[in-house]
Amino acid sequence: MFNENPELIITSLDKQIWDEELENFVPKNIFDVHTHIYKWSFNQDPKKDIGERNFQGKYFSEVSMRFADQVDQLLMPNRVVNRLSFPFPFKYPCNFEGSNEYILEQTKTLTENKCLILINPNMDKNYIEGLLLKNNIKGFKPYRFYSKTKDTINCKILDFITEEQIEIADKFGLIIMMHLAKKDAIADDDNINDLIYLSDKYPNVKWILAHCARSYSAWALEKGIKKIRDLKNIWYDCSTVCESDSIDALYQGVGLEKIMYGSDDMIGRMRGKYITFGKAWSAINSDNHNLALSHCDDRMTFIRYEQLRAMKRGIRNSKITESEKQDLFYNNAKNLIDSVNSRN
């Protein structure tokens, strides 16, 4: 399946960007804190194969750890990649039990690779606590699609993860991977106030705010970060953020020790780029734009490469050392994951 996948071919443009811009930047050991491991069959929407994410079913119908390893070796040759991985949050109807069984099975024998389980606010407490007997689980992946309000855009944190679930995370000192909702993300007062309230009430929870706190360009971080920078239990991943000003704002805002690499695969390996304008952001790819490009090389590279370019330029301005680079790509993540204690 891997060798025949037309999505996984390295072009001369990809090779040139890797060789000239990234090979010397990306360290040998990597801890990716944001990988989705799943089967397309866990998406139980009968219309899924004509939906916007149908490429997943077509080219990435089963993303196992082995498959993720192969993708990483193709895009970042000779790197050793460990992962904090979790299921893909398909919209309802989603097979949560199957998703969680699969991620557990995929991470059970690999000592460095750990996982989060996919939860929704209606999930039975006993089911969650039963799964937590497995020590390879390091926390929860909630998602805005599962909002109790049915509003998946403007929902607050507690609309898609309950306080009872956060209490469990607090009891065991677990990680919660949080993709903030609401149009202004980390610049939204509800999100800021909720993070302050939840950090104070549940101090043992370790929050990862995905996608630079969902700030694909700098403005949201510049506006919001000063209000939460002193919260000790919040970390950030850079997954799929392709603008160096955003990485720079995060670095300036919270310091390098709170920032981690994430791929968001199999999103990061798609060709295109997350672009921003005004207060908007979205993924551009060769099928959804109409730009005139005859004056230049019009090919697109992987979102992953655009993200790594942004990370390189975002932190180069701050002149980080080699050892800080190791922290960014590996140590920060490893230390955070290791800080979640075994439960038996």
Ligand SMILES: [Zn+2]
């Ligand atoms: Zn993701």
